[in-house]
Amino acid sequence: MRKPPSQNILTTLELACISRQNKRSCFHSQPQFVQRLQGLKDLSSVLSSHSKLLKSGSLEESFSTNQLINAYVRFQEIENAHQLFDEMSEPNVVSWTSLMAGYVDAGCPGMALWLFTKMARCTVLPNAFTFSTIINACSVLADVNAGKKVHAQVEVYGYQCNLVVCCSLIDMYGKSNSLDAARRVFDSMIERNVVSWTSMVTGYTQNAQGYEALELFKVFTGISSNRPNHYMLASIVNACASLGRLAYGKATHAAVIKQKYETNDVIACALVDMYAKCGCIGYSLKVFRRNCRPSVIPYTCMIIGAAKHGLGILSLELFQEMLMRKIAPNRITFVGVLYACSHSGLVDEGLKHLNTMYKKHGVLPDAMHYNCVVDMLGRTGRLDEAYRLAKSIEVDQNQGALLWGALLSASRLHGRVDIAAEASNWLMESKQQVAAAYVTMSNTYAVAGTWDDVNSTRCEMKRAGVKKEPGCSWVEIKDAVFVFYAGDVSSCARGSKVLILLKELERKMKKRGYVAGSNGLVFVDVEEEAKEEIVSLHSERLALGFSLLSMPKGVTIRIMKNLRVCRDCHEAFKLISDIVHRDFVVRDVNRFHHFAHGSCSCCDFW
DNA sequence: GTAGGGTTAG
Numbered sequence: 001m002r003k004p005p006s007q008n009i010l011t012t013l014e015l016a017c018i019s020r021q022n023k024r025s026c027f028h029s030q031p032q033f034v035q036r037l038q039g040l041k042d043l044s045s046v047l048s049s050h051s052k053l054l055k056s057g058s059l060e061e062s063f064s065t066n067q068l069i070n071a072y073v074r075f076q077e078i079e080n081a082h083q084l085f086d087e088m089s090e091p092n093v094v095s096w097t098s099l100m101a102g103y104v105d106a107g108c109p110g111m112a113l114w115l116f117t118k119m120a121r122c123t124v125l126p127n128a129f130t131f132s133t134i135i136n137a138c139s140v141l142a143d144v145n146a147g148k149k150v151h152a153q154v155e156v157y158g159y160q161c162n163l164v165v166c167c168s169l170i171d172m173y174g175k176s177n178s179l180d181a182a183r184r185v186f187d188s189m190i191e192r193n194v195v196s197w198t199s200m201v202t203g204y205t206q207n208a209q210g211y212e213a214l215e216l217f218k219v220f221t222g223i224s225s226n227r228p229n230h231y232m233l234a235s236i237v238n239a240c241a242s243l244g245r246l247a248y249g250k251a252t253h254a255a256v257i258k259q260k261y262e263t264n265d266v267i268a269c270a271l272v273d274m275y276a277k278c279g280c281i282g283y284s285l286k287v288f289r290r291n292c293r294p295s296v297i298p299y300t301c302m303i304i305g306a307a308k309h310g311l312g313i314l315s316l317e318l319f320q321e322m323l324m325r326k327i328a329p330n331r332i333t334f335v336g337v338l339y340a341c342s343h344s345g346l347v348d349e350g351l352k353h354l355n356t357m358y359k360k361h362g363v364l365p366d367a368m369h370y371n372c373v374v375d376m377l378g379r380t381g382r383l384d385e386a387y388r389l390a391k392s393i394e395v396d397q398n399q400g401a402l403l404w405g406a407l408l409s410a411s412r413l414h415g416r417v418d419i420a421a422e423a424s425n426w427l428m429e430s431k432q433q434v435a436a437a438y439v440t441m442s443n444t445y446a447v448a449g450t451w452d453d454v455n456s457t458r459c460e461m462k463r464a465g466v467k468k469e470p471g472c473s474w475v476e477i478k479d480a481v482f483v484f485y486a487g488d489v490s491s492c493a494r495g496s497k498v499l500i501l502l503k504e505l506e507r508k509m510k511k512r513g514y515v516a517g518s519n520g521l522v523f524v525d526v527e528e529e530a531k532e533e534i535v536s537l538h539s540e541r542l543a544l545g546f547s548l549l550s551m552p553k554g555v556t557i558r559i560m561k562n563l564r565v566c567r568d569c570h571e572a573f574k575l576i577s578d579i580v581h582r583d584f585v586v587r588d589v590n591r592f593h594h595f596a597h598g599s600c601s602c603c604d605f606w
Numbered sequence: 607g608t609a610g611g612g613t614t615a616g
Contacts, residue, residue, distance in 0.1 A: 070607070097607045132608035167609035198610045205611095234611035269612035300613045335614050342615085371615050405616050433616090 046071045066094045073102035097130045100137065109137035113146060126153070128162045135168035144176035160188070167196050174203025194229055202235045205242065213239035214248065230261040234270045241274035249274045262290065269298045276305025296327050303336040312344025331363050338369055342376035350376050367399035374403055378410025386410060387419050401432035408437065412444040417453075420444040435461075435468040 050068055065088055072081035085091055085099050096119045100112040116134045119126065126134075131154050138147035151169060159165045166189050173182035186192075186200045197220045204213035217236055220226050228236070233256050240249035253271055261267050268291050275283035288294065288302045299322040306314040319337050322329065329337075334357050341350030354373050357363045370393045377386035390407050404423040411420035420441055427437035438461040445453035 066607075073607090094607050099607090101607060127607090129608045134608095136609075162608095164609045169609095171610065193609095195610050200610095202610060229610095231611045238612075264611090266612045271612095273613065297613055302613090304613060330613090332614050339615065368615055375615070399615095402616055409616065436616090 043075045043077065046075060046077075062088060062090065062092050062095060066092070066098055069095060069098045069102070073098060073105065076106060078102050078106040078108070091124070093124050093127055093130060096124060097127075097133050100130070101133045104133065104137045104140060109140040112137040113141070113143075116150075126157060128159050128165050131157070131159050131162075132164045132168040135165070135172050139168070139172035139175045142176050144173070144178050144181075147172045147176060148181075161190055163189070163191055163193060163196065167199050170196065170199040170203060174199065174206060177207055179203055179207050179209065194226065194232060197226070198229075198232045198235055201232065201239070205235050205239045208242060210239040210243040210245075214243070214245070228255065230256075230259070230264050230267055233259070233261060234264075234267050237267065237270040237274045241270070241277045244278050246275075246278040246280065249278060262287075265291070265295060265298060268294075269301050272298060272301045272305060276301075276308060279309075281305055281309040281311065294322075294327075296322070296330055296333060299327060300330070300333045300336055303333065303340065307336055307340035307343055310343060312340040312346050315340030315344075316346070316349065329357075329361055329363065331366065331369070334361075334363055334365070335368055335372060338372035338376065342372050342379060345380060347376055347380050347382070367393060367395050367403065371399065371403045371406060375406040375410065378407055379413070381414050383407075383410060383414055383416050383419055387422075397430050397432060400430060401427065405433055405436065408440050408444075412440050412447060415444065415447040417444055417448050417450070434464075435466050438464075438466055439468050 046068070049071070065084055069081045069084050072078070072084065081099060081102050085095055088095055096115060100115050103109065103111040103115065112134060116126075116130070116137075119130075131150065134150055135147060135154075138144070138150060147169075154160055154165055154169070166185055169185045170182045173179070173185065182200060182203045186196065189196060197216070201213045201216050201220070204210070204216065213235065217228075217232070217239075220232075221228065233252060236252045237249060237256070240246070240252060249271075256262055256267055256271070268287055271287045272284045275281070275287065284302060284305045288298060291298055294302075299318060303315045303318050306312075306318065315336065319329070319333070322333075334353065337353050338350050341347065341353065350373060354365055354369060357365055357369070370389060374386045374390050377383070377389065386407055390403055393403065395403055404426045408420055408423035408427065411417070411423060424437040424441040427433050438457060442454050442457040442461070445451070445457060
């Protein structure tokens with residue numbers, strides 16, 4: 001027997017109030033009712049309609065109740081929606097699906113999955129709407145196993161050719177790092193639209209496969225009827241950012257302007273990020289300033305972009321500016337602010353922000369923020385404080401890998417073997433960044449001059465069969481990208497000239513005494529022979545710059561990545577520029593930022 | 607009642 005309609009949702013006072021307000025109006029027909037419910041601007045109007053339906057007895061009809069469920073869902077009143085659902089004698093597929101979608105919107109995708117399993121025990125059959133909703137729930141949960149089970153049911157119920165269901169599946173597999181499965185769905189589609197193409201392109205972009213994203217985009221644009229919209233363009237800008245493809249990124253920016261999407265907040269944000277990652281922070285700022293009323297995310301993009309370019313002061317000014325404009329910072333904004341302080345040596349400023357982020361802005365610091373602070377303290381040599389902070393934070397394995405990795409890196413920089421040993425042990429025992437842990441530990445011993453330990457660490461690494469993937473860098477010339485691996489000087493077309501240049505650099509560095517600031521080489525009682533070895537390694541790091549020599553004559557080369565260089569490397573780049581000047585134009589060499597406290601891209605290269 | 611886009615530490 002059906003339960004009587006509950007009045008819990010509406011208090012007696014509300015009912016009395018609503019009754020007085022709406023005596024003169026009533027619903028005459030279903031279309032009128034739907035129109036009315038969909039146009040409601042606030043919760044009290046929904047409650048009012050609910051009251052009228054109760055009185056008229058219309059809640060007996062599932063159609064009316066479903067409309068009301070959706071109205072509650074729109075106002076994030078999921079409990080009211082669920083109560084209404086519970087009161088239905090025979091909820092139909094729309095009732096079930098509406099409630100599931102409501103739970104996904106309310107950030108409870110697990111409840112949606114629970115409802116889906118409950119629905120399977122009833123006689124109501126799922127349809128395409130149900131499947132796309134529940135696949136979306138799996139996507140939000142990043143639960144690929146649940147997603148696969150739903151996918152199997154999609155096949156059983158015969159919805160595998162439905163366009164929207166396929167888009168949901170592509171998105172779900174993409175967000176669960178199962179790109180092959182996403183691609184299989186995409187390839188199986190008989191009919192595709194811009195959403196399905198965008199879902200697949202975004203899947204590649206979100207899984208760091210920018211090249212595949214751009215390749216698929218080329219196929220998309222090769223079909224005459226296809227036109228990229230702002231969703232697609234944002235994804236492509238993102239792919240360009242991850243690849244450092246400035247030329248392609250600019251071309252996409254042109255398409256954005258042409259199609260008048262430049263004021264779109266999401267696109268603007270992607271462009272700000274893309275230009276920053278391609279080394280053009282000035283363009284980022286220009287794009288950012290074209291937006292008169294940026295929200296928290298564009299501000300955060302700009303703060304992080306400036307921070308990565310060593311413009312910590314600019315980051316902090318932007319942060320102050322957004323506060324003045326009453327824009328509330330979020331947890332990622334604070335990651336950017338702390339990152340800015342860390343990379344510009346603004347330690348006290350950084351600590352101040354850490355201590356006030358919750359008190360003033362209600363943002364609770366988490367492992368990510370503490371990691372920035374540990375890194376900040378470590379870089380400036382406040383190793384003991386960094387160590388105490390790291391020990392006091394509870395972290396999971398992934399967070400710990402970053403935290404102890406940062407501490408290990410700082411210990412190497414300052415020759416703190418004791419802390420480095422504990423950090424590398426943590427990483428090895430947790431099976432996180434094992435190769436980096438061995439190499440950095442070995443380098444820390446080298447900085448401290450304990451060469452027996454250097455050898456034993458290297459031997460242990462070899463015995464354990466651990467290999468370090470070589471680092472790489474790249475330059476973009478016209479529309480082509482050239483990748484260079486660390487130490488791979490011999491593959492350069494003009495390798496012999498590179499080697500001569502290496503020797504020349506070594507000579508110059510020796511003349512300088514090898515001693516640099518806090519970022520360069522630090523020698524503490526190191527034997528002469530070992531010094532030579534380190535200097536040689538340090539010079540090899542500069543292969544990054546020497547790779548320029550393999551380029552054809554007369555081309556303009558822009559060094560990609562956000563290159564931060566210490567004084568030694570800066571000198572070396574200037575030297576390279578002098579030597580190869582007749583053959584090459586190496587732009588921006590004099591514009592590299594010297595970092596008093598930040599890390600050097602060249603030094604970090606190994 | 608259903609699908610796609612932006613910022614995240616080393």
